[in-house]
Amino acid sequence: MNNKPIYVTQPSLPPLAEYIELLEDVWETGILTHNGPKVVKFEEDLKNKLGVDNISTLTNGTIALQVAIRALEVKGEIITTPFSWVATISAIKYEDCTPVFCDIDPETFNIDVNKIEELITDKTVAIMPVHVFGTPCNVEAIKKIAEKHNLKVIYDAAHALGSTVKGESVLNYGDVSATSMHGTKLLNTAEGGACITSDIDLDEKIKSIRFFGHDKSKNIVQDGFNGKMTEIHASLGLANLKYFDAVLEDRKLKYKRYHDTLKIDKDLKFQKVEFGETNYSYFPVVFETEQQLLKAMNAFNNANIFPRRYFYPSLNNLKNIVSYSACPVSEDIASRIICLPLYFNLTVEQVDLICQLLLKTLNTKRIEVV
Numbered sequence: 001m002n003n004k005p006i007y008v009t010q011p012s013l014p015p016l017a018e019y020i021e022l023l024e025d026v027w028e029t030g031i032l033t034h035n036g037p038k039v040v041k042f043e044e045d046l047k048n049k050l051g052v053d054n055i056s057t058l059t060n061g062t063i064a065l066q067v068a069i070r071a072l073e074v075k076g077e078i079i080t081t082p083f084s085w086v087a088t089i090s091a092i093k094y095e096d097c098t099p100v101f102c103d104i105d106p107e108t109f110n111i112d113v114n115k116i117e118e119l120i121t122d123k124t125v126a127i128m129p130v131h132v133f134g135t136p137c138n139v140e141a142i143k144k145i146a147e148k149h150n151l152k153v154i155y156d157a158a159h160a161l162g163s164t165v166k167g168e169s170v171l172n173y174g175d176v177s178a179t180s181m182h183g184t185k186l187l188n189t190a191e192g193g194a195c196i197t198s199d200i201d202l203d204e205k206i207k208s209i210r211f212f213g214h215d216k217s218k219n220i221v222q223d224g225f226n227g228k229m230t231e232i233h234a235s236l237g238l239a240n241l242k243y244f245d246a247v248l249e250d251r252k253l254k255y256k257r258y259h260d261t262l263k264i265d266k267d268l269k270f271q272k273v274e275f276g277e278t279n280y281s282y283f284p285v286v287f288e289t290e291q292q293l294l295k296a297m298n299a300f301n302n303a304n305i306f307p308r309r310y311f312y313p314s315l316n317n318l319k320n321i322v323s324y325s326a327c328p329v330s331e332d333i334a335s336r337i338i339c340l341p342l343y344f345n346l347t348v349e350q351v352d353l354i355c356q357l358l359l360k361t362l363n364t365k366r367i368e369v370v
């Protein structure tokens with residue numbers, strides 16, 4: 001029996017002294033917000049780290065999605081995936097657009113690119129795919145569809161900071177990629193997000209929207225709101241950025257250990273990474289049936305281990321928020337998937353314990369049980 005609870009995730013934190021050192025600068029300047037020096041430095045360092053053209057940090061990933069929609073001036077139907085966190089559709093709805101659900105690929109769990117075109121109407125303005133669990137979408141196919149139908153592409157890249165396609169950041173794709181730096185993410189600022197775009201004018205517009213619609217001379221030139229990141233959050237980002245590679249490598253090691261151990265159970269299914277490389281920030285497993293999932297969750301919880309049903313339910317089933325349209329693949333996957341604990345402080349022994357408990361619960365043959 002495991003005495004200390006193991007949750008699905010824990011934030012990666014830098015040594016406190018290193019964070020305090022950055023905060024001392026903030027205390028000295030007395031600047032807490034309004035695109036201060038820490039925000040500017042964090043944006044510059046992150047841009048260089050990821051190899052992207054322009055970054056605007058924001059209050060959180062949900063606001064990043066909203067700002068992206070607003071900056072692109074789209075109003076109408078946005079084709080998106082039902083296999084995501086609710087923020088994907090709440091951002092669309094907050095910007096007076098309508099989410100239209102496209103079912104997902106059963107192997108990658110990302111939007112099924114073969115089903116997008118049949119959903120395009122004269123009201124469609126954009127596609128908002130999600131790089132689910134950091135696994136890149138079929139970005140080339142999505143680009144082709146968007147170009148053919150003159151649609152904008154906004155990636156919900158909340159999970160995908162650190163994911164790559166052809167060795168480059170996946171955040172380089174789409175008109176805008178909106179990412180999250182929430183405490184649970186690979187790189188965190190406690191709460192935080194960012195919009196990434198290669199269009200410098202669009203980036204300027206994003207920076208204006210996040211600052212009440214000001215231009216550089218402080219005139220209000222458009223309909224904006226307050227989406228700024230603070231100096232306190234940017235300092236945490238700067239302190240964490242130093243450990244970005246170490247955190248990613250650590251998650252990769254544990255991800256591979258999970259996979260190598262659990263793959264002997266032929267009833268378990270794993271996310272297929274078909275395009276590019278994931279950032280290894282989640283380890284999802286799909287059970288053969290929901291009953292198996294519930295049995296495993298019960299065994300885990302009894303052992304003080306708390307994986308998460310993520311994403312559940314499929315968003316098209318949130319009938320108090322959206323109008324239902326059938327997405328059988330997403331509904332099926334959502335009913336059978338959990339994410340196992342994965343974070344920097346999780347030990348390899350704990351990964352092994354979780355694997356053995358799971359295999360024992362599923363009666364997998366040829367294993368050493370704990």
Ligand SMILES: Cc1ncc(COP(=O)(O)O)c(C=O)c1O
Nearest residue numbers: 060061062084085087158180182
């Ligand atoms: C797929 C997805 N999109 C958007 C968000 C929203 O990000 P935030 O929590 O930073 O607002 C999340 C949050 O985890 C998410 O998982």
